Amino acid sequence: MIPYERKEKIIELLTSSDIMKIEDLQIQLAVVSLSTLRRDLKELAQENKVELLSGGGVKLASPIREVSILEKSSLNKREKEYIAKLASQKVTDGDTIYIDSGSTCFLLLNYLKDKKIHIITTNTDVLSINEEVAYDVTLLGGTYNPMISSLFGPLTEENIKQFIFDKSFLGGNGIDPKFGVTTPNLAEASKKKLVIEHSKQSFVLCDSQKFYKVSNVKAVDLEDITIISDKTDKNLAKLTTLISK
Incomplete structure (x- = not known):
């Protein structure tokens, strides 16, 4: 699976869940190593497509709204x-x-x-x-x-x-x-x-x-x-x- 396909699959999986553990994502993408998955997630975070959370969670990034x-x-x-x-x-x-x-x-x-x-x-x-x-x-x-x-x-x-x-x-x-x-x-x-x-x-x-x-x-x-x-x-x-x- 090429990097683009992996990242698209990650976005697809996160679309159906508010938050997922990185380990759970890796189970869904069994052909992808955990180190490769972490690298993909880091790149997606830099592109503001996902948000990495403390504790090993990940979710889709959303635009910042104006707050009072x-x-x-x-x-x-x-x-x-x-x-x-x-x-x-x-x-x-x-x-x-x-x-x-x-x-x-x-x-x-x-x-x-x-x-x-x-x-x-x-x-x-x-x-x-x-x-x-x-x-x-x-x-x-x-x-x-x-x-x-x-x-x-x-x-x-x-x-x-x-x-x-x-x-x-x-x-x-x-x-x-x-x-x-x-x-x-x-x-x-x-x-x-x-x-x-x-x-x-x-x-x-x-x-x-x-x-x-x-x-x-x-x-x-x-x-x-x-x-x-x-x-x-x-x-x-x-x-x-x-x-x-």
Whole structure:
């Protein structure tokens, strides 16, 4: 059985089951050795066709959906705090920076309280800050998406064009060697592209759970950004700078 046929058979078997053990797949593909099967699964995972699970399970990969800011805030809290703290170390007094929507980007604000900087943002959660801070904030106008606490659209993009950012800090729903930074939302992807065009340095804040995940819309190429995450990854680090400590 040639590699293409093996992979097609694997997809066919997974279609009829939510999750299968690798050993069970090997029983169904008796002519295929376990080492060959593991290699095929690894390649399928890199192609975002299957998802390898801890404990030796495997399932079909599905596109990342957009989840609400409340859901995002409850996920991987420790990792997000770590990433936000790392990101804050890239900011110096006098900077003009852009902060994107997203739970990790919002956490970054907590680590910038004493910085004498100008923050430009489309993250409407900034309105919940009710304490004295050293930075100035400009909230850009636009169409409001309450699900992700974000402003977007033509008005937002026209406002972005008025600024040159020393640094921009962006969110993303998936990071992949082939597809770059992806998001479920075309308007958010367009906004991220424009911000990068107007930034001297661009960082994507992304916990490692999003590595090798792909959403529906490509936002930016890895070569255009620096990743700040809780863990490193040798494949991604070959394509862009990846900061994890």
